[in-house]
Amino acid sequence: MSRSARSTTAPASTVSGRWLLLAFLATAQLMLIIDVTVVALALPRMQAELELSRGTLTWVVSIYALVFGGFMLLGGKAADVYGSRRVVLVGLGVFTIASALAGFAADPATLLAARAVQGLGAAALSPAALSVVARIFQGAELAKALGVWSALGGAGAAVGVLLGGALTAGPGWPWVFWINAPIGVILFIALARTLPRMSAPGGALDWIGAFLVTAATAALILGLVNAGDAGWGSPATLVPVVAAALGYAAFVWRQRAARYPLIDLTMLARRPVAAGFGLIFVATALMIAVFFLGSFIFQRVHGFSALDTGLVFLPVALGSIVGAQLGGRAVVRLGVRVVGGSGLAIAAAASILAATTVSMTLLVVGMSLAALGIGLAFVASATSVFSAVAPQHAGVGSGALSTFHEFGAATGVSAVSSIVAAGIAGESFAAYNQGFWLLGVVAVASTALAFALLPGRTAAAW
Structure with a gap:
């Protein structure tokens, strides 16, 4: 993609203006990412006060990521x-209102409904915000901006755990949602004043396609x-999985037949794009699974309070920030393949360390190193995708990238929850080690695929 192609769509603004806008947009994105993990430390308290089953407990996390x-x-x-501009502001408004409603939930149904609406607002805000970033920054400056974006995204998972612990131990679990209200209002005012108006290609929305892929x-x-609960070979497991396969097939058919498809399927045929989507899916699944496992291990095995558990996650937050910042600099010099593959390799080694140790110190070290590797992978995935997506399609490209991010979150927490079901039920703490072994195996396999499929220094030759 040429520099001139980007510059024709970027709004005229100063350097300081672009970075100020990035700060507002990244803060909004940080709030969305925090809401994936902020409930993690509040889950035990929610389970007790709202009488949530294990399945419902998992859905409190998954339904947000799923709708998102x-x-x-x-x-x-x-x-x-x-x-x-319009989509960012509408999405932020919906998310803020739904967050306030979630805090008032007095039963599982209300809580899950509010979480779903939160996800709907986030689904509008996140890709629209990232598309702004992809259009106003260019070249090496774009790589640095994506590094900042990824750093805040990775840190958001850890900050969410820390914030969730502090709020749960203090004013109570409803505040993990209510805290979004004042922040959302401030950001809405700031973005309404700073977001530029960009040209839009036009078209229509494919609601049928959106329904199919979500279902x-x-x-x-x-x-x-x-x-x-039922086992991997039971009808309760296999029937939904088969239904999912049929649903995805129907979605592909719909995208080929629709006049205005949600995504141009030929985009997925570009190896840098497809590999970038796969990389962010795996990286997010690993990240969310690490936080899910850590939350229960520290509270159930080591007897930590919610606040103490949040503090233990601070090194993990630092690891993700360092990884993303290193990735933003290294991807320009070393290329996407080296940065992405190395990040997954680090995550694999760290997961195996966590699976084989009984030391809490080594467990924290392993989780922090895993976060560092995942931070590298986040930057590599975004760089790979945007190197092969035209500026006028930045919205769809960022939407698809964010889709795989959230699908990874939902899949990661659900898969690891199933593996460690006995541990969550209080029957076997050894089940948590099996969860980290799963992460290690997935990371090892993904490392090999990353080095084979990701582009090198540029994607132009692909």
């Missing part, structure tokens, strides 16, 4: 059709959740 990811393509397409993913997650 399921409607992300629609949000990205909406940014291209109606303009990024298929819901069926897949349901199968993974059921596997923890």
Whole structure:
């Protein structure tokens, strides 16, 4: 992609203006990412006060990530059709209101409904915000901006755990949601004043396609959740998984037949794009699974309070920040393949360390190193995708990238929850080690694929 192609779509602004806008957009994205893990430390308290079953407990995390990811393509397409500015502001408003409602939930149904609406607002906000970043920054400056974006995204997972612990131990679990309200209002005012108006190609939205991809993913997650109770070969597991496969097939058919598809399937045929999507899916699944396992290990095995557990996760947050910042600099010199593959290799070694140690100190070291490697992978995935996506399709590209991010989150927490079901039920603490072994195996296999499929220094030759 030429520099001139980007510059024709970027709004005229000063360097300081671009970075100030990035700060506002990244803070909004940070809030969305925090909401994936902020509930992790509050889960035991929620389970006790709202009488949540294990399946419902998993859905408190998964339904947000599911709706977030399921409607992300629609949000990205909406940014291209109606303009990024409008979609960012609408998404932020919906997310803020839903967050306030979630804090008032007095039963499981209300809580899950509010979490779903949160996900819908996030699905509009996130890809629209990232498409703005992809259009106003260029070249090496874009790589640095993506490094900042990824650093905040990775740190958001750890900050969410810390914030969740502090709020749960202090004013109570509803505040893990209410804290979004004042922040959302401030950001709305700031973005309304600073977001530029960008040209939009126009078109229409494919609601049928959005429904199909979301329903298929819901069926897949349901199968993974059921596997923890009924077993991997049971009808309760296999029927939803088969339904998911059929749903994805129907989605592909719909995208080929629709006049205005959510995503141009030929985009997925470009190896840098497909490899970038796969990389962010795996990296996010690993990250969320690490936080899920750590939350229960520190509280159930070591007897930590929610606040103490959040503090233990501080080195993990630092690891993700360092990894993303190193990735933003290294990807320009070393290329996507080296940065992405190395990141997954580090995550694999760290997961195996966590699976084989009984020392809490080594466990924290392993989780922190895993976060560092995942931070590298985040930057590599975004760079790979945007190197092969035209600026006028930045909304769809960022929507698809964010979709795979959230699908990875939903799949990761559901899969690891099934593996460690006995540990969550209080029957076997050894089950948590099996969860880290799963992460290690997945990371090892993904490392080999990353070195084979990711582009090198540039994607132009692919």
